[in-house]
Amino acid sequence: xxxxxKKSTAYHPLVILRPPPGHSFSVDSTKRPPARRVRVxxxxxxxxxxxxxxxxxxxxxxxxxxxxxxxxxxDTLCTGxxxxxxxxxxxxxxxxxxxxxxxxxxxxxxxxxxxxxxxCRLQLTGPSGVHLTIAMGLAVQQ
Numbered sequence: 001x002x003x004x005x006k007k008s009t010a011y012h013p014l015v016i017l018r019p020p021p022g023h024s025f026s027v028d029s030t031k032r033p034p035a036r037r038v039r040v041x042x043x044x045x046x047x048x049x050x051x052x053x054x055x056x057x058x059x060x061x062x063x064x065x066x067x068x069x070x071x072x073x074x075d076t077l078c079t080g081x082x083x084x085x086x087x088x089x090x091x092x093x094x095x096x097x098x099x100x101x102x103x104x105x106x107x108x109x110x111x112x113x114x115x116x117x118x119x120c121r122l123q124l125t126g127p128s129g130v131h132l133t134i135a136m137g138l139a140v141q142q
Contacts, residue, residue: 010133015120017088017140023074025140028082038083038140040074085118088138092120 019025019040028037077087093113100111114121114133124132 008131008133010135012135012137014137014139017083017138025083027140039081040078040083041081042074083140085138089117089120092136093122096120096122 017025022043024041024043026039026041028039074081077091078084079087093116097111097113100106108127110125112123112125114123116135119138120134120136122134122136124134126132
């Protein structure tokens with residue numbers, strides 16, 4: 001969806017999140033709050049481990065993640081075994097402005113993250129002062 005006003009345009013794209021190798025997503029549709037949570041589970045990569053050159057998180061150390069696990073999905077973006085919307089949003093709002101700096105468009109358009117805990121909101125400002133607001137809705141496929 002999008003909307004246009006005098007000096008501002010807003011886009012509302014839906015971004016489908018995919019689990020990284022060695023992880024899977026499943027929607028927990030219990031009727032008790034919080035309903036519709038996204039469960040993250042480790043998957044075995046042993047059969048493709050040699051071919052892909054990746055470590056199997058599930059069997060590498062008896063089912064335990066290595067000690068330096070800040071980089072792993074379960075600790076970075078989850079609370080318990082479930083994706084945490086606020087953690088994912090914060091991660092995206094930190095990562096996207098950093099990635100923007102290396103793109104050619106960054107010379108002409110300034111990108112900044114807008115405060116939000118439930119969606120990733122960004123604002124692009126062009127040389128003429130025109131604002132483009134992007135509010136990304138996050139989803140997973142079942």
